[in-house]
Amino acid sequence: xxxxxxxxxxxxxxxxxxxxxxxxxxxxxxxxxxxxxxxxxxxxxxxxxxxxxxxxxxxxxxxxxxxxxxxxxxxxxxxxxxxxxxxxxxxxxxxxxxxxxxxxxxxxxxxxxxxxxxxxxxxxxxxxxxxxxxxxxxxxxxxxxxxxxxxxxxxxxxxxxxxxxxxxxxxxxxxxxxxxxxxxxxxxxxxxxxxxxxxxxxxxxxxxxxxxxxxxxxxxxxxxxxxxxxxxxxxxxxxxxxxxxxxxxxxxxxxxxxxxxxxxxxxxxxxxxxxxxxxxxxxxxxxxxx
Amino acid sequence: xxxxxxxxxxxxxxxxxxxxxxxxxxxxxxxxxxxxxxxxxxxxxxxxxxxxxxxxxxxxxxxxxxxxxxxxxxxxxxxxxxxxxxxxxxxxxxxxxxxxxxxxxxxxxxxxxxxxxxxxxxxxxxxxxxxxxxxxxxxxxxxxxxxxxxxxxxxxxxxxxxxxxxxxxxxxxxxxxxxxxxxxxxxxxxxxxxxxxxxxxxxxxxxxxxxxxxxxxxxxxxxxxxxxxxxxxxxxxxxxxxxxxxxxxxxxxxxxxxxxxxxxxxxxxxxxxxxxxxxxxxxxxxxxxxxxxxxxxxxxxxxxxxxxxx
Numbered sequence: 001x002x003x004x005x006x007x008x009x010x011x012x013x014x015x016x017x018x019x020x021x022x023x024x025x026x027x028x029x030x031x032x033x034x035x036x037x038x039x040x041x042x043x044x045x046x047x048x049x050x051x052x053x054x055x056x057x058x059x060x061x062x063x064x065x066x067x068x069x070x071x072x073x074x075x076x077x078x079x080x081x082x083x084x085x086x087x088x089x090x091x092x093x094x095x096x097x098x099x100x101x102x103x104x105x106x107x108x109x110x111x112x113x114x115x116x117x118x119x120x121x122x123x124x125x126x127x128x129x130x131x132x133x134x135x136x137x138x139x140x141x142x143x144x145x146x147x148x149x150x151x152x153x154x155x156x157x158x159x160x161x162x163x164x165x166x167x168x169x170x171x172x173x174x175x176x177x178x179x180x181x182x183x184x185x186x187x188x189x190x191x192x193x194x195x196x197x198x199x200x201x202x203x204x205x206x207x208x209x210x211x212x213x214x215x216x217x218x219x220x221x222x223x224x225x226x227x228x229x230x231x232x233x234x235x236x237x238x239x240x241x242x243x244x245x246x247x248x249x250x251x252x253x254x255x256x257x258x259x260x261x262x263x264x265x266x267x268x269x270x271x272x273x274x275x276x277x278x279x280x281x282x283x284x285x286x287x288x289x290x
Numbered sequence: 291x292x293x294x295x296x297x298x299x300x301x302x303x304x305x306x307x308x309x310x311x312x313x314x315x316x317x318x319x320x321x322x323x324x325x326x327x328x329x330x331x332x333x334x335x336x337x338x339x340x341x342x343x344x345x346x347x348x349x350x351x352x353x354x355x356x357x358x359x360x361x362x363x364x365x366x367x368x369x370x371x372x373x374x375x376x377x378x379x380x381x382x383x384x385x386x387x388x389x390x391x392x393x394x395x396x397x398x399x400x401x402x403x404x405x406x407x408x409x410x411x412x413x414x415x416x417x418x419x420x421x422x423x424x425x426x427x428x429x430x431x432x433x434x435x436x437x438x439x440x441x442x443x444x445x446x447x448x449x450x451x452x453x454x455x456x457x458x459x460x461x462x463x464x465x466x467x468x469x470x471x472x473x474x475x476x477x478x479x480x481x482x483x484x485x486x487x488x489x490x491x492x493x494x495x496x497x498x499x500x501x502x503x504x505x506x507x508x509x510x511x512x513x514x515x516x517x518x519x520x521x522x523x524x525x526x527x528x529x530x531x532x533x534x535x536x537x538x539x540x541x542x543x544x545x546x547x548x549x550x551x552x553x554x555x556x557x558x559x560x561x562x563x564x565x566x567x568x569x570x571x572x573x574x575x576x577x578x579x580x581x582x583x584x585x586x587x588x589x590x591x592x593x594x595x596x597x598x599x600x
Contacts, residue, residue: 029426029430128304128305128308129308131301131305131308132305132308132309132312133312135305135306135308135309135578135581135582136309136312136313136574136577136578136581137536137537137539137540137577137581138536138540139540139543139544140539140540140543140558140574140577141312141574143543143558143559143562144316144558144562144570144574145316145319147562147563147565148316148317148319148320148562148565148570149319149320149321150320150321220436220437224437224439227439227441228439228441228544231441231544231547232543232544232547232559233563234562244441247441247442247445250445251445251548254445254448254449254453255453258445258449258453261442261445261449262442262445262446262449264442265439265441265442265443265445265446268439268442269434269437269438269439269442272436272437272438272439273433273434273437276433276436276437277433280433
């Protein structure tokens with residue numbers, strides 16, 4: 001089905017010249033991407049320990065305060081420190097994004113391996129299931145599911161993973177099908193090695209680089225999707241600091257205090273940009289022959 | 291060709307039946323009891339609903355029957371385009387969808403126009419002049435556009451063009467001025483995507499042997515470019531515009547919320563917010579039909595344009 005080409009194009013959109021990650025440092029854009037990714041990861045891990053203020057503490061005397069030395073990005077409608085909220089939101093948004101990527105990767109890799117390895121009827125059946133899941137646009141399905149199931153971390157991650165595993169399954173199936181024909185796999189087969197060992201020792205490792213590239217790009221998408229659901233009101237619920245929820249809070253004051261929605265958006269965009277570019281770097285470094 | 295078309299259609303029908311089942315089964319994941327939910331939606335607060343009403347609803351809606359039977363009955367009605375009545379507005383789901391559809395279509399067409407007008411020149415130039423400043427600009431635009439969340443872009447556009455410059459209206463629907471900002475918001479991600487695909491298609495095409503052979507025969511470049519490179523490079527763009535419909539339907543949900551544009555996306559958001567199950571099911575199936583149908587047509591067109599595609 002045609003949907004698979006979109007992903008292939010994404011993976012193959014590189015220009016075919018193999019470049020190492022180190023070489024990528026010479027390009028200012030790519031160096032910037034690595035720096036962004038490092039900063040975002042640091043913020044997600046250490047952010048909650050170095051907050052200048054409590055992100056949930058309201059102070060009505062500071063409503064809509066302008067940025068100052070002590071409140072770097074100003075204060076929101078309830079006088080909460082915007083900088084602290086964005087910093088605390090890094091863990092929520094990026095953390096949830098990581099969980100979504102890990103879950104959808106896991107489902108996709110399992111299904112892809114089974115389909116590619118078993119082939120035949122099972123492959124056909126699994127790929128038709130993939131087609132069915134792909135027929136519902138991702139955000140729409142995730143939003144509906146998250147909305148129906150109600151708020152909660154598990155529901156959010158479930159909704160986004162169950163609507164996002166298909167591209168991993170397609171990728172892994174394709175690679176597995178071609179690797180299965182290689183001599184070393186056939187040799188293992190002839191030596192009487194059990195199927196499960198062949199899958200885990202020989203077929204799975206062949207997929208790791210391509211899946212990592214897709215997962216890096218997928219993380220950018222997942223962070224945007226988590227915040228999109230937060231923004232629509234079906235994701236993380238206020239007052240918990242999450243970038244999409246911060247945007248939703250700020251939206252009502254867009255005319256009087258635009259900075260409340262501009263800064264969280266910049267955080268989302270830089271994160272997505274960083275991981276998208278990192279995905280490009282990894283693709284150029286690892287994946288020229290796919 | 292006929293065989294291909296019929297195979298493609300039967301695959302699409304199979305996928306849609308599966309999708310309708312997903313749309314139906316989604317409702318089972320709702321917390322709480324379906325009959326109570328319906329009762330609360332129809333008759334207001336929790337306190338107004340007694341056990342007798344709930345049992346009456348279970349009987350009337352046949353909620354005590356097995357799942358496959360309920361789904362079968364729902365599907366039978368859905369095939370006749372009857373998705374039941376909206377729980378909140380008490381009018382048929384079909385009418386609600388039809389009344390909103392043309393507004394989203396306006397937005398979608400405007401967004402595709404924006405995307406094509408920007409991305410075709412940039413994509414071709416950055417593909418032809420690979421490594422030049424134009425190329426780095428094209429690539430930067432592509433990556434930035436993909437990374438920019440459109441809910442945020444919409445808000446920023448409102449701040450710049452409505453609040454600061456007072457050039458354009460911010461919310462709602464009216465003449466074409468109202469269409470500009472939502473279309474740009476929705477079109478940005480598509481622009482990025484199309485630019486990227488077009489660039490790599492052009493790069494692939496100029497590297498291919500038949501183009502080299504044409505140059506070797508001494509044909510001048512504009513001729514080769516127009517008649518051979520572009521013709522081949524535009525095939526993926528057809529594919530992409532088809533795929534973009536999925537992105538547009540997704541993007542419309544968010545863009546319409548930001549700009550209070552009364553289209554399908556906005557309807558879906560409020561339906562999910564109200565837990566208006568018949569409306570949600572109807573809309574999910576409707577988006578799946580549009581998405582699968584357009585992809586099927588794109589497949590057939592691509593096959594016609596380039597018989598090598600399998």
